[in-house]
Amino acid sequence: MFKGSMVAIVTPFKADGSFDEDTYRKLIDFQIESGTDAIIPCGTTGESATLDFAEHDRVIQVCIEQVAKRVPVIAGTGANSTAEAVTLSKNAKAMGADGLLLVCPYYNKPSQEGIYQHYKAIAAAVDLPQVLYNVPGRTGVNMAAETTVRLAEISNIVAIKEASGNLTQVSEILANAGDKIDVLSGDDFLTFPMLACGAKGVISVSANIVPGQVKAMVAAFFAGDHEKARRLHLELLDLHNAMFIDANPVPVKTSLSLMGKCDAKVRLPLWELSSTNLEKLKTVLRKHQLI
Template identity: 90%
Template sequence: MFKGSMVAIVTPFKADGSFDEETYRQLIDFQIASGTDAIIPCGTTGESATLDFDEHARVIQVCIEQVNKRVPVIAGTGANSTTEAIGLSKNAKDMGADGLLLVCPYYNKPSQEGIYRHYKAIAEAVALPQVLYNVPGRTGVNMTAETTVRLAEIPNIVAIKEAAGDLTQVSEILARAGDKIDVLSGDDFLTFPMLACGGKGVISVSANIVPAQVKAMVTAFFAGDWEQARRLHLELLDLHKAMFIDANPVPVKTSLELMGKCAAQVRLPLCELGAANLEKLKTVLKKHKLI
């Protein structure tokens, strides 16, 4: 259902820390003009953890308004409270979101049965296509292939964004439930091998700064030009890695500022990139002729 090159879009802030709506609208138009297949507001890259409830709703609403049905909007509405996630998800549905991105419950460290019941409850409460999001480096718990396969039986759970960095786990999901659930890459540097295993696309951080290039790689792969896709994958590898020299989204927001697209402003407890990493980032961006 949701395929291709999708962006986990940043949430731009003004110098006073408030949501910069006008810049956000410009970033959305930049994405659509570059061929991005779906926009995902309020993900990890969108700093959802530091948005209050009103801001969270406003960011999603502005995204839906600006996209204006040109591509799907998959709203990030996950939480470590099932009740809260259901509330956020219902709100996104009422605003007109096309789907939901639901991060695995974080900090609680639930059992696999608890994870299953969490997602099942949301799916039963909110009639929208839902994308699971497994990112153990952030949440502290890995959702196993077994749990994903169980959840794939629920009709409106349509995909999983896999960011565990484990191609064996990805392959097991596809081998056992690839006809029931789509697998999307959550790690830019693993998108090409995940597509080769049967993945359907990527929810990308790097696409914030190089949307056309990420789209070109995915397009080449699905057109059967695997050599071109492989070449683009390898060319972008250092850029993908640079987006994680500090906590996401600090490097990607810094890149956008250096490119003149939005301020690097993040909210505490995140802070600006250190001097040494800033120089490393500039080197990579210059190599790719982005600055």
């Protein structure tokens, strides 16, 4: 259902820390004009953890308004409280979101059965296509392949964004439920090998700054030009890695700032890049002729 090159878009802030709606709209247009296949507001890259409820809803609303049905909007509405996730998800549906991205409950460290029941409850409460999101490096818990396979039996759970970094786990999901749930890459540096295993696309951080190049790699793969896709994957690898020299989205927001597209402002407890990492980032951006 959701496939291709999709962006986990940043939430731009003004110098005072407030949501910069005008810049956000420009970033969305930049993505669509560059061929991005779907926009995902309020993911980890969108700093959902430090948006209050009103801001969270407003960011999603502005995204839906600006996209204006040109591509799907998959709203990030996950939370570590099932009730909160249901509320955010219902709000997103009412605003016109095309789907939901639901991060695995973080900090609580639920059992696999708890994870299953969490997602089952949201699926029952909100009739929208839902994308699970497994990112154990952020949440503190890995959603096992067996749990994903169980959840694939629920009709409106249509995909999983896999950011475990574990290709064996990805392969197990595809082997056991690939006909029932789509797998999307959640790690830019693993998109190409995941596509080779059967993934349907990527929800990308790097696409914030190089949407055209990420789209070109994915499009080449699905056009059957695997050699071109492999070459583009390797060319972008250092850029993908540079987006994680500090906590996401600090490097990608800094990159956008250096490119003149938005302020680098992030909300505490995130903080600006160290001078050493800033120089490393600039070196990679210059290599790719982005600054």
